[in-house]
Amino acid sequence: MSLVVIGSIAFDSVRTPFGERERMLGGSAVHFSLAASFFTEVRVVGPVGDDFGDAEYAVLHERGVDTSDIERVPGGRTFFWAGEYGYDFNTRDTLDTQLGVFGEFDPKLSEESRAAEMLFLGNIQPDLQYEVRRQCDRARLTGLDSMNLWIETTRESLLRVVGDVDLLFLNDIEVRELMEEPNLVRAARAMLELGPRAVVAKQGEYGASLYAADRFFSMPAYPLETVRDPTGAGDSFAGGFMGYLASRGPDASEDDAELRRAMTYGSVLASFNVEEFGTDRVRRLERDEIDARYEEFRAMTEISSAPMR
Ligand code: AMP
Secondary structure, three states, X not given: OOEEEEOOOEEEEEEEOOXXXXXXXXXXXXXXXXXXXXXXXXXXXXXXXXXXXXXXXXXXHHOOOEEXXXXXXXXXXXXXXEEEEOOOOOOEEEEEEEOHHHHHOOOOOOHHHHOOOEEEEOOOOHHHHHHHHHHOXXXXXXXXXXXXXXXXXXXXXXXXXXXXXXXXXXXXXXXXXXXXXXXXXXXXXXXXOOOOOEEEEXXXXXXXXXEEOOEEEEEOOOOOOOOOOOOOHHHHHHHXXXXXXXXXXXXXXXXXXXXHHHHHHHHHHHHHHOOOOOOHHHHHOOHHHHHHHHHHHHHHHOOOOOOOO
16 A cells, blocks of 8 residues: 655754764654655655755665655755753653754645555644645545654644544653553553544553554564664654555554554564664665564564463
């Protein structure tokens, strides 16, 4: 199925206790598309400025991502984000956010993008997500990610778009914060009542859990010994998850086994993403490495079928 993503297309500056990098290619839509590109064709929608050059386009093109709906705004600046991590990689401080061309962005999607069967609304201002959701009214499966900034500054707008999608990909703290409910199970249940069919609550190095009306399951994260940069893990997770479902056809999201596989591919892609800074690791990734790690996940999570008596 055709998959379209809108979200930030960015330059990121990241500092961790183990090193720092300036103005790397990043953004929610970029991390998502690179991860999803291993499973299906992805179109990315969003604006960039004059500072977004051939080298940045090349990273997307090398993975076959369709960039014809990236709008280059003359005289504009690409979205910029700077963040810092301490020894706990599950939390980070935002040092700077400059919306640049996203401040004025008025999405006008091409006919090809409007016809998408699957849509991912990556992290960006929720009114923009809502506008794109409206334009892609033929989408059969829609996903959404967001962050604390939008929960705290544009809560009502965010709740409106949350009620209009099928799958939510949020950090567990964001689920609690948005629903103003400290218990994660209750918060996820309350969120399902707003409309989505499933909530995936991500918990960084502790994995991710999926909540739906009639099912729950949980995946650990891959036990990596080297994590260099957690930025983009959430978007890579969503890219692996939705990319896989896109490759399996329209009814895959109804099937329990397929959802479990999607959770596993999400975890696999997120685990590769954090091994190096920015997009470096996923750019070099090969399909057989994905399959090998999938197999490791399967072995890691297998339990015997019945308790001993
Ligand atoms: P993740 O680590 O998966 O939550 O996403 C990291 C990406 O989100 C980075 O590449 C940033 O460019 C992007 N990002 C950070 N803040 C924002 C924001 N306020 N709106 C949209 N994207 C953002």
